[in-house]
Amino acid sequence: MDVISVIRAKRDKQALTDDQIDWVIDAYTRGTVADEQMSALAMAILLNGMTRPEIARWTAAMINSGERMDFSTLSRPTADKHSTGGVGDKITLPLAPLVAACGAAVPQLSGRGLGHTGGTLDKLESIPGWRARLSNAEMLDVLNSTGAVICAAGDGLAPADKKLYALRDVTGTVEAIPLIASSIMSKKIAEGTGSLVLDVKVGSGAFMKTEADARELAETMVGLGTDHGVRTVALLTDMATPLGLTAGNALEVRESVEVLAGGGPADVIELTLALAREMLDAAGLKDADPAKALADGSAMDVWRRMISAQGGDPDADLPTSREQHVVTAPASGVLTRLDAYDVGVAAWRLGAGRARKEDPVQAAAGVELHAKPGDEVTAGAPLLTLHTDTPDRFGYALQSLESAYDIAPGGTDFAPRPIVLDRIV
Numbered sequence: 001m002d003v004i005s006v007i008r009a010k011r012d013k014q015a016l017t018d019d020q021i022d023w024v025i026d027a028y029t030r031g032t033v034a035d036e037q038m039s040a041l042a043m044a045i046l047l048n049g050m051t052r053p054e055i056a057r058w059t060a061a062m063i064n065s066g067e068r069m070d071f072s073t074l075s076r077p078t079a080d081k082h083s084t085g086g087v088g089d090k091i092t093l094p095l096a097p098l099v100a101a102c103g104a105a106v107p108q109l110s111g112r113g114l115g116h117t118g119g120t121l122d123k124l125e126s127i128p129g130w131r132a133r134l135s136n137a138e139m140l141d142v143l144n145s146t147g148a149v150i151c152a153a154g155d156g157l158a159p160a161d162k163k164l165y166a167l168r169d170v171t172g173t174v175e176a177i178p179l180i181a182s183s184i185m186s187k188k189i190a191e192g193t194g195s196l197v198l199d200v201k202v203g204s205g206a207f208m209k210t211e212a213d214a215r216e217l218a219e220t221m222v223g224l225g226t227d228h229g230v231r232t233v234a235l236l237t238d239m240a241t242p243l244g245l246t247a248g249n250a251l252e253v254r255e256s257v258e259v260l261a262g263g264g265p266a267d268v269i270e271l272t273l274a275l276a277r278e279m280l281d282a283a284g285l286k287d288a289d290p291a292k293a294l295a296d297g298s299a300m301d302v303w304r305r306m307i308s309a310q311g312g313d314p315d316a317d318l319p320t321s322r323e324q325h326v327v328t329a330p331a332s333g334v335l336t337r338l339d340a341y342d343v344g345v346a347a348w349r350l351g352a353g354r355a356r357k358e359d360p361v362q363a364a365a366g367v368e369l370h371a372k373p374g375d376e377v378t379a380g381a382p383l384l385t386l387h388t389d390t391p392d393r394f395g396y397a398l399q400s401l402e403s404a405y406d407i408a409p410g411g412t413d414f415a416p417r418p419i420v421l422d423r424i425v
């Protein structure tokens with residue numbers, strides 16, 4: 001087999017054979033196919049697509065490039081969730097302990113933020129002492145003792161994806177639906193969860209800007225999971241405006257703890273409960289009551305044990321920013337738009353996110369929202385508070401907010417978009 005014939009086949013819009021796919025993934029993982037050759041193939045896939053059988057084989061080859069985890073020794077059914085990423089998407093933080101409090105085991109392998117979307121591990125690292133990297137044995141220990149673990153994926157899991165995702169990131173080939181679906185699902189299937197709920201985001205702050213693209217991605221991933229014996233369901237959810245009232249690391253941990261304490265913003269509670277119900281259903285725990293577990297403090301108990309088990313202090317003060325800048329409403333009326341992408345870029349520029357994988361993030365940086373679409377605002381009253389430790393970043397962050405919101409005259413009828421747009425099985 002030679003790589004040039006594989007690249008030419010996809011360039012000429014042919015479906016790749018099983019042998020071609022197995023060979024190219026294996027050769028790339030071992031380093032005998034070069035980065036420039038794989039990037040040509042990734043671009044051909046982005047432009048010409050893949051059939052469902054090709055995507056299934058590509059995913060299987062990526063799973064087979066590394067180890068598979070095994071949770072069969074656990075006494076509880078496993079349930080996992082994956083979000084395709086957004087702005088203010090802190091849902092994993094209250095969700096994992098909540099679902100564990102209802103009887104499932106939640107092995108939540110999570111990632112770091114890149115660009116305008118935040119990463120769960122960056123958020124949790126703002127808790128003093130908390131460790132993202134665990135060995136497989138430590139991960140199982142935490143799962144066994146608390147019911148939930150949120151940690152980084154080990155190096156042995158789908159190494160082909162690790163290499164290919166880094167390459168796609170620097171070659172303009174992230175946005176190919178077959179490559180996104182196989183990347184996400186190879187890691188989730190190799191992780192060994194019995195059931196999986198996908199939160200596929202739609203809107204300016206998401207990868208998928210249109211509902212049609214999000215639906216195609218969701219259907220592809222649900223098909224891949226189901227074919228591999230993982231009970232998989234997807235929710236299409238809104239990412240036109242940030243989730244909750246914060247985008248940033250420590251800011252989002254604080255808001256998540258509020259939710260676990262029985263408070264917090266309505267949209268975060270609604271999405272947390274919707275995903276919890278789906279996860280419990282998929283795990284066969286249909287009678288569990290996540291709203292009760294949130295209200296009676298049992299989800300908070302699991303959170304505290306889970307954070308402590310990974311070296312964190314659940315009672316420690318979270319970092320606060322050295323400098324703040326308040327953006328006020330320029331007019332009175334109804335806020336009809338607050339753009340997720342623009343707020344995400346502002347949080348990133350303030351230091352909450354990174355431009356390159358090796359960059360550090362600021363724990364306290366980010367954006368706090370004082371109103372959400374549908375709220376009445378008053379001229380001169382705070383609309384957003386920007387947080388950073390490095391005030392020279394304010395100017396650049398403010399540029400991204402110049403056309404981030406619309407205010408309509410008071411009394412204008414405005415119905416915010418629902419959070420859950422559709423359910424795909």
Ligand code: URA
Pocket residue numbers: 084165174179180181183184
């Ligand atoms: N997240 C992943 O893990 N892979 C992608 O390709 C995109 C998002």
